[in-house]
Amino acid sequence: MxxxxxxxxxxxxxxxxxxxxxxxxxxxxxxxxxxxxxxxxxxxxxxxxxxxxxxxxxxxxxxARRGTPAPPRATGSPDGMIEEALVEMAVRTGLPRMTARVHLDLLLSEEGRRTAAELTQRLKISPASVSVAVNFLVEQGFVRRERDQHRRRDVYVVEDEAWYNSIVTSRMQTLETAQVSMAAAEAYGMESPVGRRLARAATFLERISLDMIESADRWRALLT
Known part of the structure; x- marks a missing residue:
């Protein structure tokens, strides 16, 4: 169904x-x-x-059996190598390693959701480490926090729209850079070598930012 x-x-x-x-x-x-x-x-x-x-x-x-820890990955196993590669990629983008591990475990879960206790047991890390990681992910919009009213516990859920939101944020930063560059170009004089150079950069960044949001809007439905 x-x-x-x-x-x-x-x-x-x-x-x-x-x-x-x-x-x-x-x-x-x-x-x-x-x-x-x-x-x-x-x-x-x-x-x-x-x-x-x-x-x-x-x-x-x-x-699906509650409390079952993640199966151990052999160092050279295909799954283990793929997961390690994904963690390393996230770390290279600036994500703390423990946070990257928590995010990956959520991404690879059947329903894209886990409790703090499940993350602690599966990853064999302290509750404090899980708390720091999920709080960061919630703040960045990669994960949302839901309340299980029956068991009075928080459940952390992968936010698929985070990829779209990340593109929008990046686009806004690029557009701000374009605006600052154009203001600087006008300050130096649009006919001066420096002004022309800054104006070209501003125009390029502005067009890129527009393309980014148009593409993100076009393909947003793939996340739902």
Whole structure:
């Protein structure tokens, strides 16, 4: 059923789509699921080249047992190498390593959500470390906090719109740079060498910022 957990039939259709060379977005469209759900499902179950629907379903059933820690990854295993590469990539962009690990575990979870206790047990880190990481992710808009009223606990959920918001923020920063550059060009004189150089840069950055938001708006639906 669209919006619920992936079924074994869904996973077979994912495997068929991969075999047919379909994109993750197209597979998601056919299953009426968010692209992020398909990305997480494939990423945590062998990747596009190693995805096996039966094994993926069995692994998900095992992971669904509450309190079950994440399966250990052999250092040289394909999944372990992929996850480490993703963490390293996030660290290179400026994300603290522990925060990157927490974010990745949320991204690769079946429903894109976990409690603080689950993150602590799965990643084998202290509650304080989890608190610092999720607070940072919430502040940056990558994760949202929901309240489980029945058990009186917080649940942390991946915010798929964060990628769109990140583009919008980047676009605003680029546009501000363009505006400052143009003001500086006018101050130096538009006919001076410095003024012309700054004006060219300002025009370039302004056009780039417009292209960024147009592209983000065009493809935003892929995140839902």
């Amino acid at each position: 669209p919006g619920g957990r992936l079924t074994q039939q869904d996973r077979q259709r994912i495997a068929t789509g991969l075999a047919d060379g379909l994109s993750y977005a197209e597979i998601a469209r056919r299953l009426e699921r968010p692209t992020s759900t398909i990305t997480r499902e494939i990423g945590r179950n062998g990747g596009a080249s190693g995805y096996r629907p039966q094994q993926a379903h069995q692994a998900t059933v095992q992971r």
